[in-house]
Amino acid sequence: MSRYLTPSKIALLCLVAIYTEGVVPNTSAVHVLSFLVSCLFPLDPSEPFSSSSKWERQFSVSISDLEELLSNRESSIPGRSVWDLFLRKIWSLKCLDALEIFFSDISSVLSKTREEQIYDRENGIAPETGRMRVSRSSPLGVFVRRAQLEFTRLQFHDSVKLWKSFVKYRLPTYHAWSKRNPSDEQGPIDVNLVEIAEYPNELLANTLYGNIEDDSEYENAISTKDVERLLEFQVGELQKLGGRVPDEMRAQLGRILSSGVTVPSLAHYLRFLDSWRAGDYPTAFDNLHRYFDHTMQGYDRSSYQYALLNLAVLQADFECYGEAVSAMQEAISIARELHDMNCLNFCMSWLYHFGKAFPEQMKDVQNSGMLGNEKEGLAFLKAKAKETEMWSLLSTTLLSEAKLELQNGESLASVFENVVRASYLNVTKYLVNSTGPQFLLQTALYARIGVTHLSWLNSKVFCECYANRAPFEDLLKSTFRGCQLLAQKGRYNEALARMNGISPERQHSLKSHQHWTFLSGVLQLRRRICRDDRVAADYLLSQLQEIQLPDADVSLLLTFLSIEYYVRKGHYTIALDLVEQTAKSIQQGSFDIQYQIKILCLKARIFERTFQPQRGFSLAMRAARIAYRSRLIPGLWEAISTLAAVLLGLREFTSANDMIESIMPQILELEDCELAARGYSLLADANMGVAGSLWRQGSENTPARKEYVNRALGYIDCAYDQFEKIDDVMGQCEMMAKKATTMHLTGDLVLANDYAAKYLDLRRQNATEKY
Numbered sequence: 001m002s003r004y005l006t007p008s009k010i011a012l013l014c015l016v017a018i019y020t021e022g023v024v025p026n027t028s029a030v031h032v033l034s035f036l037v038s039c040l041f042p043l044d045p046s047e048p049f050s051s052s053s054k055w056e057r058q059f060s061v062s063i064s065d066l067e068e069l070l071s072n073r074e075s076s077i078p079g080r081s082v083w084d085l086f087l088r089k090i091w092s093l094k095c096l097d098a099l100e101i102f103f104s105d106i107s108s109v110l111s112k113t114r115e116e117q118i119y120d121r122e123n124g125i126a127p128e129t130g131r132m133r134v135s136r137s138s139p140l141g142v143f144v145r146r147a148q149l150e151f152t153r154l155q156f157h158d159s160v161k162l163w164k165s166f167v168k169y170r171l172p173t174y175h176a177w178s179k180r181n182p183s184d185e186q187g188p189i190d191v192n193l194v195e196i197a198e199y200p201n202e203l204l205a206n207t208l209y210g211n212i213e214d215d216s217e218y219e220n221a222i223s224t225k226d227v228e229r230l231l232e233f234q235v236g237e238l239q240k241l242g243g244r245v246p247d248e249m250r251a252q253l254g255r256i257l258s259s260g261v262t263v264p265s266l267a268h269y270l271r272f273l274d275s276w277r278a279g280d281y282p283t284a285f286d287n288l289h290r291y292f293d294h295t296m297q298g299y300d301r302s303s304y305q306y307a308l309l310n311l312a313v314l315q316a317d318f319e320c321y322g323e324a325v326s327a328m329q330e331a332i333s334i335a336r337e338l339h340d341m342n343c344l345n346f347c348m349s350w351l352y353h354f355g356k357a358f359p360e361q362m363k364d365v366q367n368s369g370m371l372g373n374e375k376e377g378l379a380f381l382k383a384k385a386k387e388t389e390m391w392s393l394l395s396t397t398l399l400s401e402a403k404l405e406l407q408n409g410e411s412l413a414s415v416f417e418n419v420v421r422a423s424y425l426n427v428t429k430y431l432v433n434s435t436g437p438q439f440l441l442q443t444a445l446y447a448r449i450g451v452t453h454l455s456w457l458n459s460k461v462f463c464e465c466y467a468n469r470a471p472f473e474d475l476l477k478s479t480f481r482g483c484q485l486l487a488q489k490g491r492y493n494e495a496l497a498r499m500n501g502i503s504p505e506r507q508h509s510l511k512s513h514q515h516w517t518f519l520s521g522v523l524q525l526r527r528r529i530c531r532d533d534r535v536a537a538d539y540l541l542s543q544l545q546e547i548q549l550p551d552a553d554v555s556l557l558l559t560f561l562s563i564e565y566y567v568r569k570g571h572y573t574i575a576l577d578l579v580e581q582t583a584k585s586i587q588q589g590s591f592d593i594q595y596q597i598k599i600l601c602l603k604a605r606i607f608e609r610t611f612q613p614q615r616g617f618s619l620a621m622r623a624a625r626i627a628y629r630s631r632l633i634p635g636l637w638e639a640i641s642t643l644a645a646v647l648l649g650l651r652e653f654t655s656a657n658d659m660i661e662s663i664m665p666q667i668l669e670l671e672d673c674e675l676a677a678r679g680y681s682l683l684a685d686a687n688m689g690v691a692g693s694l695w696r697q698g699s700e701n702t703p704a705r706k707e708y709v710n711r712a713l714g715y716i717d718c719a720y721d722q723f724e725k726i727d728d729v730m731g732q733c734e735m736m737a738k739k740a741t742t743m744h745l746t747g748d749l750v751l752a753n754d755y756a757a758k759y760l761d762l763r764r765q766n767a768t769e770k771y
């Protein structure tokens with residue numbers, strides 16, 4: 001494998017030589033120069049590489065690509081295209097000696113140096129006319145100089161291999177060239193084989209070149225430089241997007257690396273990333289040590305901190321959290337010693353986010369005072385990111401600060417300020433990788449303040465505009481939050497279709513596939529709980545509990561669904577124990593205010609269901625106070641609804657009715673059918689309670705009592721419609737039972753029997769659909 005030169009680069013040199021001869025008109029020059037620049041410039045990481053032809057052009061230009069470009073371009077010579085001139089140029093290299101002469105004379109296409117110009121002027125040599133020269137500092141000039149230098153460095157056997165590869169490369173064009181140039185007597189391989197007539201040409205050709213038409217030795221004619229560029233691109237893609245190397249690309253890389261003797265060290269790092277994503281941790285460890293082995297043997301610690309950084313990330317993914325923290329602490333110490341601010345800032349940022357995810361593993365670090373508290377750590381990261389102009393880190397830190405304030409229930413103005421500042425950095429500095437976390441935070445922010453349509457819009461914009469260049473984790477979280485909003489409105493099929501719409505090619509990592517499976521199962525579990533399909537719900541719940549994900553938010557989501565399921569089944573003791581365990585297991589340092597409100601509401605609901613409303617009153621009041629202080633609107637309406645249910649248990653019907661009526665429009669704006677159905681059901685109970693109070697006071701058939709009963713019936717119908725949207729069978733049956741009871745109390749036995757029959761039909765229909 002050559003270090004730089006390949007047959008395609010020789011072809012590009014021939015194209016440059018043709019361009020400098022002045023035979024390419026202006027109409028064709030733009031296309032030719034654009035093609036040359038696209039082949040010679042390094043990869044642009046901002047552009048997705050979807051087609052294989054574009055990838056091949058970046059590393060090995062095929063002869064078909066050149067024919068496609070040049071055959072339709074007219075030259076300055078009448079009757080000849082640029083493709084004809086190109087064929088004449090490449091076939092003018094008749095043998096290895098001609099190739100060496102070509103490289104020795106290729107510097108003639110460059111502009112003369114200052115010393116050469118002085119020499120020509122002193123000796124009276126007139127400047128050349130009729131031919132253009134390429135500037136030595138231009139992209140084409142740098143390419144020509146580099147190619148000539150690399151050819152002079154080649155050993156003889158390497159130059160022979162390069163010539164053989166070039167013969168193999170241009171062989172498909174022999175018939176086209178011989179047809180246009182019938183007067184030239186030249187064989188398809190070497191002109192010397194034609195001139196030596198006394199030897200059998202076929203035997204001599206096989207001796208010198210072998211069966212070149214079928215020999216696969218020269219198929220992967222690619223240089224070490226191209227391989228390094230390709231590996232750098234693949235490593236960058238894996239680091240940004242996650243996942244694994246596609247099977248087709250892995251096979252092609254294997255053929256390329258096996259074709260030469262020298263294997264770039266970056267290949268070990270690529271294998272490390274691929275094995276890591278595949279869950280093959282022994283192979284990942286082995287390739288990581290291979291890549292950084294030169295830093296150990298040569299006592300060169302310039303890259304040692306990056307080895308420790310990668311090792312810490314791998315250990316954390318392997319759930320060896322103690323070893324990960326130790327490795328990261330050592331990486332921080334070495335980065336400080338070497339004044340490597342980029343590595344230091346990244347390590348500190350990783351340690352901060354690791355502490356948020358696993359606070360119990362960070363007790364020793366926090367006691368040592370390395371990071372201080374969370375706000376001090378974020379302030380340090382912001383200051384260092386500004387000093388070193390690490391805009392991506394600064395944007396991430398601003399978003400982390402906004403998320404911390406949101407979790408603690410602090411000022412919304414400060415949260416919006418940090419989000420806007422991060423958004424400004426993402427736009428002005430073109431930080432594509434930070435756009436995903438920004439939209440995720442905006443989705444959660446709008447959902448917390450009750451603006452559901454903006455939350456849905458941010459999720460939709462991210463999935464439509466930034467999904468292709470976003471990491472898989474960000475794409476999955478954004479898609480799942482959009483699916484949660486759809487599930488709130490009862491659009492389960494659309495939600496599951498969006499989850500299944502995520503391409504399996506993005507799920508190469510075992511961890512990513514587990515995460516996707518877990519979230520898809522959560523959506524199905526919610527639907528089965530609503531439909532009262534207990535067999536399927538028990539099965540899904542047992543399966544999901546076996547998937548241990550390090551994401552605390554996702555685990556809590558499953559816990560809350562489990563509590564809701566046990567409450568529906570009437571297992572209040574198990575549900576209450578699970579609430580207590582959840583409250584104790586969550587660390588106070590990373591306690592989200594949203595989860596605190598949710599736990600208080602669930603506990604109050606359990607006490608209300610078990611006829612202990614006095615114990616639930618203080619819990620509901622506390623939840624409402626916390627939600628109001630932190631401006632957590634959905635939590636506030638849920639807390640007030642829970643408080644109203646407690647008041648109904650205390651027979652405060654008028655107060656409960658006034659509370660729910662005051663917030664019902666805002667509940668409907670949330671587009672949460674379950675919460676809306678619960679609110680309508682509470683209104684129906686409150687109005688029936690007021691009607692019952694009037695009945696006990698002796699007002700049996702008064703207009704006021706009839707009005708409350710009619711209002712209760714209307715609210716029951718509204719609650720039934722909301723339950724029907726989310727397929728909540730128990731809620732629909734409860735509404736039918738309430739309506740049948742109301743009709744029975746009003747003396748309308750015919751309607752009471754009809755609603756009772758409809759109740760039985762719902763039960764029977766649900767049982768039939770299960771099986």
